[in-house]
Amino acid sequence: xxxxxxxxxxxxxxxxxxxxxxxxxxxxxxxxxxxxxxxxxxxxxxxxxxxxxxxxxxxxxxxxxxxxxxxxxxxxxxxxxxxxxxxxxxxxxxxxxxxxxxxxxxxxxxxxxxx
Amino acid sequence: xxxxxxxxxxxxxxxxxxxxxxxxxxxxxxxxxxxxxxxxxxxxxxxxxxxxxxxxxxxxxxxxxxxxxxxxxxxxxxxxxxxxxxxxxxxxxxxxxxxxxxxxxxxxxxxxx
Numbered sequence: 001x002x003x004x005x006x007x008x009x010x011x012x013x014x015x016x017x018x019x020x021x022x023x024x025x026x027x028x029x030x031x032x033x034x035x036x037x038x039x040x041x042x043x044x045x046x047x048x049x050x051x052x053x054x055x056x057x058x059x060x061x062x063x064x065x066x067x068x069x070x071x072x073x074x075x076x077x078x079x080x081x082x083x084x085x086x087x088x089x090x091x092x093x094x095x096x097x098x099x100x101x102x103x104x105x106x107x108x109x110x111x112x113x114x115x
Numbered sequence: 116x117x118x119x120x121x122x123x124x125x126x127x128x129x130x131x132x133x134x135x136x137x138x139x140x141x142x143x144x145x146x147x148x149x150x151x152x153x154x155x156x157x158x159x160x161x162x163x164x165x166x167x168x169x170x171x172x173x174x175x176x177x178x179x180x181x182x183x184x185x186x187x188x189x190x191x192x193x194x195x196x197x198x199x200x201x202x203x204x205x206x207x208x209x210x211x212x213x214x215x216x217x218x219x220x221x222x223x224x225x226x227x228x
Contacts, residue, residue: 004157035216045158045205045219091157095217101146101165101209102173103217105157 002027004094006106013082014114020067021077021109023092029053033095034068034075035103040088048090051075079111087113117142119220121206127226128196136191136223138206145210147189148173148217149181152203161204164189196227 003026013019025034036048051059051068058066063083067076079086092106119140128134140147145166150158150173160173164183178200180192189208193200203224207217 033216037219043203043222043224045207045222047216047218050216093158101148101163101217102160103148103150103158103207105159107155107157 002029002094002096002104004092004104004106006092006109008109009107010110010112012112012114013079013086015082015084017082018078018080019082019111021079021090021092021111023075023077023106025073025075025092025094025104027073027094027096029096031096034066035093035095036064036066036075036077037091037093037105038086038088039091039108040085045091049077082113084113084115087111117218119206119208119218121204121220121223123223124221125224127228129228130197131195134193134196134225136193136204136206136225138189138191138220139187140189140206140208140218141187142208142210142218143186144208144218145186146217147183147206147208149179149189149191150205150207151175152205152222158205161191196225198227201225201227 032053034051038046049061063080089108093103122137148163149161152158162181164170206220209217
């Protein structure tokens with residue numbers, strides 16, 4: 001069964017600095033998708049970034065980028081120039097269409113941003 | 116505006132009183148899912164549907180029912196709620212085989228006394 005592990009329950013970052021959130025996963029599949037979702041206090045699930053496993057190039061979305069290491073099954077999220085609005089719970093998720101389009105989530109990392 | 120809506124957003128009920136949480140999407144998506152979120156466990160899939168009249172169990176289906184009579188709607192039914200079903204529930208949808216990204220509703224916070 002696929003599993004996703006986020007080993008950092010909480011992280012803190014100073015405003016304008018860079019922080020990296022870790023995620024590892026376990027799968028025997030070769031073609032899959034990985035996601036980072038942000039959950040602010042409103043509880044809304046907001047897609048931050050998505051990575052297709054067949055693509056070697058790391059995905060980027062403005063201040064958000066990933067370091068995708070397929071062999072190591074690692075998928076970390078880097079947030080540059082952190083802003084107060086980045087404070088939230090961040091979830092790493094694995095997806096594979098064969099399993100009913102199910103997303104398997106990690107337990108989440110709470111990110112606190114200090115001003 | 117493309118969106119997934121859920122109702123109600125907040126619900127307090129008592130053990131054994133049947134309830135339904137509605138979910139609707141306006142993106143003509145094939146896939147719809149229900150997840151529950153619990154502290155320390157992330158989100159776990161309850162049920163999913165690949166199309167109208169096609170549903171299947173996810174990882175934690177016990178105590179829940181679903182139906183998919185129309186493409187846009189995917190209600191979650193708790194026939195006899197119990198306190199261990201107190202949770203935050205999310206409905207999600209995606210377009211299908213070419214698009215893995217799931218779009219989530221705003222969540223329904225359920226408290227079962």
